[in-house]
Amino acid sequence: MQQSVSIRDLTLNFGSVKVLEHLNLDIAQGEFIVLLGPSGCGKSTLLNCIAGLLDVSDGQIFISGKNVTWLEPKDRGIGMVFQSYALYPQMTVEKNLSFGLRVAGMPKAEIDQRVARAAEILQIQPLLQRKPANLSGGQRQRVAIGRALVRDVDVFLFDEPLSNLDAKLRSDLRVEIKRLHQRLKNTMIYVTHDQIEALTLADRIAIMKNGVIQQLADPATIYNKPVNLYVAGFIGSPSMNFIPGTLDGETFTANDGTRIPVGAYDFVTRLSGATKSVLGVRPEHILLGDAARNMPFQTQAEIEIVEPMGSETLAWTKVAGVPVTFRCSSDIPLHVGEKVTVGFDIARGSLFNAESEARL
Amino acid sequence: MSMTATIPAGTPMAAGANEPRGQRPKPFFTPKKIMLYTVLVFFSLYYLFPLYVMLTTSLKTMPEIRFGNIFALPTAPSFDAWFKAWSSACTGLTCNGLAPGFWNSVKITIPSTIVSIFIAAVNGYALVNWRFKGSEIFFSILIFGSFIPYQVMLYPLVMITRELGIFGSLQAVILIHTIFGMPILTLLFRNYFASLPQELFKAARVDGAGFWRIFFEIMLPMSLPIFVVALILQITGIWNDFLFGVVFAGNVNYPMTVQLNNIVNSAQGTPEYNVNMAATVLTGLVPLTVYFVSGKWFVRGVAAGAVKG
Structure with a gap:
């Protein structure tokens, strides 16, 4: 597939602080990439570099095959949507949408046509004559998307566009952004700290930490086969359960002596000899009762806390001496103090080297 | 065990008409x-x-x-004393009252205010949004300027304006007011622009707008409150100035404050207290009006600053 955005060896320093270091990223034409990470991981900085709002210290950026490293934002073929919407407060919605086109000196007829098309796509025709102050949060964000839309760009950049909205609107607009992507088929780069947004929207997710991309893969791979402890712990809510212990051949021995056979595990790298390692298993992969009896590993556990969430129930217990959460259907009655059988299949779990934190 | 469930609706919780209920009374004389x-x-x-x-x-x-x-x-x-103060009181050698001084003050205040506010607005905007190498040092030096007493700079400035050939003219006093307004006004505008969302500026850049376009079309329309503040500061400050007027303006261009001083301190004859009082009130009328008129606007402007869009 053709490359839409290529980032080569990108480095950015703020004074002596290295924010991004030798970062490489290739994004295919029409791909939806999500940059995911906690605040301060450099994801927004990377987006600003791609937009041309920050000058890079070293490296190159290509958009649609053109080296844009030294180009002004307007000449890069990008449109950007900001977290705070950044609508011009004194202009009507229509003027907000057309501002960039007017700056570019486009003929009025074409401006009107483009604004009309964007308004139609985003369903904001009735709002065109209003000022931003008279719009709701969701409407404002739609106008902000429209401002990128009218410019007919190759690449859309989203900087946490839904973070200022309430939960209900956020999920509505999430679907709309996905629909928009399916309709326009533009390349989209989307920055967020919300893993649900990342998992639901992305073709591929780049998980970042301290200016370095930890893993770049499709959501299923990120979720099921995280490359290191950081990614494993960051993705998933409630987060993955970690059991520290020692791996020797095909047996994992937890620190309290519990032995867990790991023969069925799909190793990336096989180690010889005993290695300090961490076994990770997701809450929904721990099964209960009869279902647990078919699992390769099972044990008795006492329920400590029960959190009913409506559609499912979250329970806290101890396995191999460490606190573990698991999810089950809300139909199953669970009581604090009850002894239950829990079990899981190591083939669905993850093993990490305790020292390098890398996946085994 | 639940007691409340058995009490019929509408029954007071406790007996007695004086039990606290509803809005707390607010006695006037406390x-x-x-x-x-x-x-x-x-x-x-x-x-x-x-x-x-x-x-x-x-x-x-x-x-x-x-x-x-x-x-x-x-x-x-x-109102005889008022008419005399305005048109026929003696200010030194001439006896034309305060009127010439009033018009001189107008001629000094209007251009000084416009020029200084415009330059300071551009300064503040550039310092916040277009950081250049050394912009922080530039700003520090500018702020440091506001701590230096005027008297220290007076003589050098006299020499500079003399060399420029404008000493003793309206241009000189306008130039001096513009320079001395710069530190505080730049600080004012810089802080105001820094409080506006940075993303607005970024969005305008992505839209392709340049330095002046962003300034005039995005920043200025959002800056009414701070312009009102700057206007009040400059108009009252320049109108009330005495020192720069007496030093730089030259005899024919003396502002109203200097003329007032000349009327009140004139040595000939007996002091006319009624004329002096009228002249003083007349001189203070402009700043007073500015406060009365803009005070309302000022509050409204600050409140309007809450529109973030």
């Missing part, structure tokens, strides 16, 4: 309020009294002032 209003009234009178004396005296005739009580109301109020 010790706190009496104290507060006493202090407020006292200080209002304290500040209003001189104004009262000024106004009544300016409406009296000289014999009445000489024999009467300073606090008494004028027996036959007359």
Whole structure:
């Protein structure tokens, strides 16, 4: 597939602080990439570099095959949507949408046509004559998307566009952004700290930490086969359960002596000899009762806390001496103090080297 | 065990008509309020009294002032002293009253205010949004300038304006006011622009707007509140200035404050207190009006600053 955005060896320093270091990223034409990470991981900085709002210290950026490293934002073929919407407060919605086109000196007829098309796509025709102050949060964000839309760009950049909205609107607009992507088929780069947004929207997710991309893969791979402890712990809510212990051949021995056979595990790298390692298993992969009896590993556990969430129930217990959460259907009655059988299949779990934190 | 469930609706929780219910009563005469209003009234009178004396005296005739009580109301109020102060009181050698000084002050204040505010607005905008190498140092030096006493810079500035060939002219005094307004105004605009969302500026850049376009089309329309503040500062500051006017403007261009001084301090004849009082009130009228008119706008402007869009 053709490359839409290529980032080569990108480095950015703020004074002596290295924010991004030798970062490489290739994004295919029409791909939806999500940059995911906690605040301060450099994801927004990377987006600003791609937009041309920050000058890079070293490296190159290509958009649609053109080296844009030294180009002004307007000449890069990008449109950007900001977290705070950044609508011009004194202009009507229509003027907000057309501002960039007017700056570019486009003929009025074409401006009107483009604004009309964007308004139609985003369903904001009735709002065109209003000022931003008279719009709701969701409407404002739609106008902000429209401002990128009218410019007919190759690449859309989203900087946490839904973070200022309430939960209900956020999920509505999430679907709309996905629909928009399916309709326009533009390349989209989307920055967020919300893993649900990342998992639901992305073709591929780049998980970042301290200016370095930890893993770049499709959501299923990120979720099921995280490359290191950081990614494993960051993705998933409630987060993955970690059991520290020692791996020797095909047996994992937890620190309290519990032995867990790991023969069925799909190793990336096989180690010889005993290695300090961490076994990770997701809450929904721990099964209960009869279902647990078919699992390769099972044990008795006492329920400590029960959190009913409506559609499912979250329970806290101890396995191999460490606190573990698991999810089950809300139909199953669970009581604090009850002894239950829990079990899981190591083939669905993850093993990490305790020292390098890398996946085994 | 639940007691409340068995009580029929509408039954008071406790017997007795004086049980607290609904809005808490707010008595008017509480010790706190009496104290507060006493202090407020006292200080209002304290500040209003001189104004009262000024106004009544300016409406009296000289014999009445000489024999009467300073606090008494004028027996036959007359604006003669006001007309004299405006058009025929002697300011040194000429006797044309304050009128020429008023127009000089207008000629000094209007251009100084416009030029200084415009330059400071551009300064503040550039310092926040277009950081350049050394912009922080530039700003520090500018702010440092506001701590240096005027007297220290007076003589060098006289020499500079003399070399420029504008000493003793309107241009000189306008230039000086513009320079001395710069530190505080730049600080004002810089802080205001820094409080506007940075993403707005970024969005405008992505839209392709340049330095001046962003300034005029995005930033200025959002800056009304700070412009009002700057206007008040500059108009009152420049109008009330005495030092720069007397040093740089030259005899024919003396601003109103200097003329007022000349009227009040003129050595010939007996002091005409009614004319002096009228002249003083006349000179103070412009800043006073600015405060009255813009005070409302000022508050409204600050409140309007909350629109973030």
